């Protein structure tokens with residue numbers, strides 16, 4: 001779908017001493033109270049296994065400044081975590097440089113087509129920076145140069 005734009009970041013979790021992480025674009029809020037967020041995760045993703053085991057995850061949304069991090073986590077090759085700076089918040093990894101992040105406890109997992117909709121109840125959330133997120137849409141990544149925000 002070309003005209004559905006969404007913010008890009010890194011979905012990550014930790015189970016025992018093992019770290020899991022992947023680039024993610026299908027992430028969106030689905031409830032205000034409680035505050036729930038859904039993430040669409042491909043069934044073959046290693047990160048999905050980690051989330052099933054840990055029952056929790058973090059999403060770190062990224063600006064253009066951290067495009068390299070997004071692309072590293074979007075690939076299968078190499079160790080994505082070596083050289084990646086992160087902190088554990090609520091025992092899940094939040095990536096350094098995130099413009100906004102949240103941690104969440106899994107409340108539901110819905111099998112849907114070739115993906116699983118992971119629904120999480122937000123535990124901690126923080127906006128760190130005013131920079132615009134990288135967007136995914138139009139079959140590619142979109143970099144916002146001038147972000148005009150209109151109140152409604």
Ligand SMILES: Cc1cc2nc3c(=O)[nH]c(=O)nc-3n(C[C@H](O)[C@H](O)[C@H](O)COP(=O)(O)O)c2cc1C
Nearest residue numbers: 022023024025026040041042045046047074075076
């Ligand atoms: C910008 C970008 C956005 C992505 N968004 C998603 C997504 O929303 N859901 C998904 O399942 N995969 C998405 N991917 C693909 C995964 O990040 C990729 O398959 C990754 O290698 C999975 O890692 P893992 O198997 O270690 O979990 C995206 C990749 C990129 C580069």
